[in-house]
Amino acid sequence: MKGSDLRIRRKAQQLGSSTLAVSVPAEWAQYHDLTKGDELIVQRDENGNSLLVTPDQPAVEDVETTINADAMSTDALSRAVITQYVLGRGLIRIEAAEALDPQNYDAVLEAERRLMGLGIVEETTNHITVRCSVDPDDFDLPTLLGRLGRTEATIRSSAVSALLDGDADAARRARNRGSQLEKLFSLFLRLVFTTYRNPRLNQAVGIGTGFPLIGYRSAAQDVSLMAGIADDIATIATERVTEPLDDPVADDVRSVHDALDTAAEKVRKAVIDPDYELVTDARTSLQRVEDHSTAAIDRLEKERPEPLLALNRVHFLLERSARHAGDTLDVATHLAFRESPDVVRQDST
Known part of the structure; x- marks a missing residue:
């Protein structure tokens, strides 16, 4: 239309x-x-x-989108392919007026590397066509959200462990794991946009219509932001912490991280299984993160261990991560109210 x-x-x-x-x-x-x-x-x-x-049976077409490579830089071309993938396109054609240069081809390969189920199906001197083989029936959003959360937790745990040990090589390995989360997140967004256009897929992807779809999108975004914060911690471990942390300092970082790890997992469970008791339990766990963080920062200000600025930055990042988990908990709270008519009842006036 x-x-x-x-x-x-x-x-x-x-x-x-x-x-x-x-x-x-x-x-x-x-x-x-x-x-x-x-x-x-x-x-x-x-x-x-x-x-x-x-x-009841909506029209399903393997829609082809064409991208003009002549009008884009290499980075822009790669981002354009990723965007069309996220929007649910089945076929993406990249073409040039005369011939695609090697940088164009590299940009497509870079996008292919970062996306799940994407592959080149046709190639000539002036165009490349890639197809996405992902079917919404192959995945469901609750399972994908769980995978996203566990991947983020692995990256964060690896980054914190590298920080505690002063192990720059381990920190670099933690950063390399971010590509897997990017793949999952792009796939997640693709399913969200596809389901938004065809609400009959709600049952296939495992959630209800309306707010749950928006809520899951928000929760996945929070996980992605938390992964970015974990990458920042790994960067600090790579560039600014060259020796193992002293035991008292390490214990404080570990206590905040462990509390965050527990809280983040409970928050994800509360989204996937909307229940007011799970929401309350997750909120209590997030409060423990704040308590541990406050105690750790107070100790830093009193004892001022080295590297002080790097340690302050790490605790600030962990606090930011906890705030993103709190944003996801807001989604879980709304879902719990939606699913619990005994907790909230709407009366027409």
Whole structure:
């Protein structure tokens, strides 16, 4: 459908004594090959204020998107491929007016390396076509969110261990693990956008319609941000901490990290299994992170061990990570209220 047709006014028509009917746009009906008698699925949003109408069997096309390589730098071309992947495109064609240069080809290979299920299916001197073989039925968002969280926890634990030991090589290995999380996160976003366009996939990806899809997107973003913070800690361990930390200092870092690790896992479980008791337990665990962090920072200010600035930075980063976990807990809280009518009841006024 054309962009100008995205918002169309329709009048409700009376059918019988108690039924109202609204026509659908002709182009939309033609696109989905709808005829008289075909079934449509009508879904309402969380508050019952809006209705979403989809065909029972929506049209599924292996949509091809074309990217003009002549108009982009190497980095921009790689990002463009990744963006089209995230938006759910099945085929992505990269073309040049004359011939693709080696940098263009390298950019496509870089995007292929960073994305799951993407591969080159056709190649000539002036174009490359890549296809994504990921099917929404192959994954579900709760499982992917768990994998994202465990990957972030592994990166963070490895970075903190390298910091405690003053092991720059281990810190570099921790940083290298970030590429796997990027793959999972891009795949997660692809499933979110694909499901948003075709709500019938909600059951396939393992969540309900409306807010859960938005909430899962937010939770995954928080995990990605936490992974970025873990990478910053690994960078500090690589560049600024060259010797093992003294025991009291190491114990403080370890206590904050362990509390964060426990809290982050409980927060993810509360999102995946919305339950008010799990939310309350996760909130208590996050409070423990804050308590350990406050005690550790107070000790740094009193004893001022070296490298002081690096250690302050590490504790600041762990606090930031805990705040992102707190943002995810807000999502879990909303989901728990949504799933627990005995906790919150809505009455019309």
